[in-house]
Amino acid sequence: MINYQHFTLQNGLEVYVHEDHTTPMAAFNILYNVGSRDENENKTGFAHLFEHLMFGGSKNIPSYDEPLQKVGGENNAFTSPDITNYYITLPAQNIETAFWLESDRMMSLSFDPKVLEVQRKVVIEEFKQRYLNQPYGDVWLKLRPLIYEQHPYRWATIGKEISHIEEATMDDVKSFFYKYYLPNNAILVVAGDITLEQIKELCTKWFEPIPASEKYVRNLPKEKPQTAPKFLETSAKVPLNAIYKAYHMPGRFDENFYNADLLSDVLGRGKSSRLYTKLVKEKQLFNNVSGYVTASLDPGLLMIQGNLNEGVSLETADAAIEEIVADLVNNALEESELQKVKNQSESTMAFSEVELLNRAMNLAFAANAGNVDWCNDDAQKIASVTPESLQKMAKQILRKENSSTMYYRAEK
Numbered sequence: 001m002i003n004y005q006h007f008t009l010q011n012g013l014e015v016y017v018h019e020d021h022t023t024p025m026a027a028f029n030i031l032y033n034v035g036s037r038d039e040n041e042n043k044t045g046f047a048h049l050f051e052h053l054m055f056g057g058s059k060n061i062p063s064y065d066e067p068l069q070k071v072g073g074e075n076n077a078f079t080s081p082d083i084t085n086y087y088i089t090l091p092a093q094n095i096e097t098a099f100w101l102e103s104d105r106m107m108s109l110s111f112d113p114k115v116l117e118v119q120r121k122v123v124i125e126e127f128k129q130r131y132l133n134q135p136y137g138d139v140w141l142k143l144r145p146l147i148y149e150q151h152p153y154r155w156a157t158i159g160k161e162i163s164h165i166e167e168a169t170m171d172d173v174k175s176f177f178y179k180y181y182l183p184n185n186a187i188l189v190v191a192g193d194i195t196l197e198q199i200k201e202l203c204t205k206w207f208e209p210i211p212a213s214e215k216y217v218r219n220l221p222k223e224k225p226q227t228a229p230k231f232l233e234t235s236a237k238v239p240l241n242a243i244y245k246a247y248h249m250p251g252r253f254d255e256n257f258y259n260a261d262l263l264s265d266v267l268g269r270g271k272s273s274r275l276y277t278k279l280v281k282e283k284q285l286f287n288n289v290s291g292y293v294t295a296s297l298d299p300g301l302l303m304i305q306g307n308l309n310e311g312v313s314l315e316t317a318d319a320a321i322e323e324i325v326a327d328l329v330n331n332a333l334e335e336s337e338l339q340k341v342k343n344q345s346e347s348t349m350a351f352s353e354v355e356l357l358n359r360a361m362n363l364a365f366a367a368n369a370g371n372v373d374w375c376n377d378d379a380q381k382i383a384s385v386t387p388e389s390l391q392k393m394a395k396q397i398l399r400k401e402n403s404s405t406m407y408y409r410a411e412k
Contacts, residue, residue, distance in 0.1 A: 314407045
């Protein structure tokens with residue numbers, strides 16, 4: 001259970017405070033309600049580019065890392081299709097340094113052309129190294145537009161193509177900043193050895209003077225139900241043939257999310273899962289195979305992927321996966337197998353909440369999704385999954401007409 005207190009500043013900034021006086025540390029997490037799904041499809045990669053630009057200095061603080069390091073702090077950030085998240089951990093006695101740094105970035109980011117050029121090059125190099133020059137690196141660049149036809153999940157967070165970042169202008173950058181990096185489009189969570197009154201005072205001092213602007217209202221196209229299976233074949237100089245299968249499923253905070261999540265665990269979580277037991281250990285068709293969910297805010301994906309052993313055809317491997325999937329659809333799980341994956345999920349959740357920063361992030365994610373209390377509902381939702389509800393989910397999403405399959409052939 002993550003306890004919290006909440007208040008809202010006059011400029012619309014939502015603030016959540018999680019007191020934990022068993023630690024001398026504090027976590028400062030600020031989430032901006034913007035991800036790659038909010039981009040113009042002809043100017044993609046901007047949310048991720050901004051994650052980099054935000055570390056390039058602000059009007060009054062040319063070096064972001066240096067003052068933080070002097071007070072024993074660490075920081076980082078990440079971008080997803082749904083959000084951009086920045087976080088700092090530091091000794092609680094130095095918490096005001098985090099307020100000073102983050103408020104200055106929100107109020108007056110440095111629009112230095114030199115910073116834009118440096119970070120542009122960094123992002124382009126990341127695009128090349130991680131997505132173009134790495135074995136299987138382009139999988140999601142190819143899969144997303146196969147799976148999604150309407151929703152902006154159809155491009156990767158890094159962007160559709162390098163040219164969108166190469167051609168980004170300073171006007172583009174300023175426009176993006178002033179649309180999304182607003183106090184009334186952000187959620188701040190402060191956790192650790194702090195008090196509510198202390199955080200109220202610091203928020204009033206550092207964040208309340210920042211003016212609000214027109215609040216961003218998301219209106220994205222919804223993905224239409226898939227009515228026929230999709231297929232793509234590609235090839236590259238990779239070590240082994242690989243197969244990727246995607247099934248549309250509910251979003252992260254949908255009431256049925258955990259039925260789909262536990263379904264993916266039964267299929268492919270760990271070496272005791274059905275896919276690994278049958279296809280790696282027994283039939284020895286795969287070198288490795290797994291199942292997982294994307295856990296996106298809008299309806300996401302249940303994924304199955306694996307690399308084949310030498311000499312095994314992609315068609316044979318695909319048929320073997322389909323056989324295991326069909327068994328889950330047609331036959332209810334034994335209670336013992338369901339309990340195993342429940343235990344795994346509950347254990348992962350419990351261990352994650354040991355970390356102060358994870359608790360702060362969980363509060364921010366749930367609040368941004370629409371209800372902060374959802375962060376405390378996961379255990380109950382996991383417990384409520386039954387063999388019957390899991391089989392019902394299997395019948396709903398593990399249908400051929402709801403699937404997209406990609407064969408990735410290894411070129412000789």
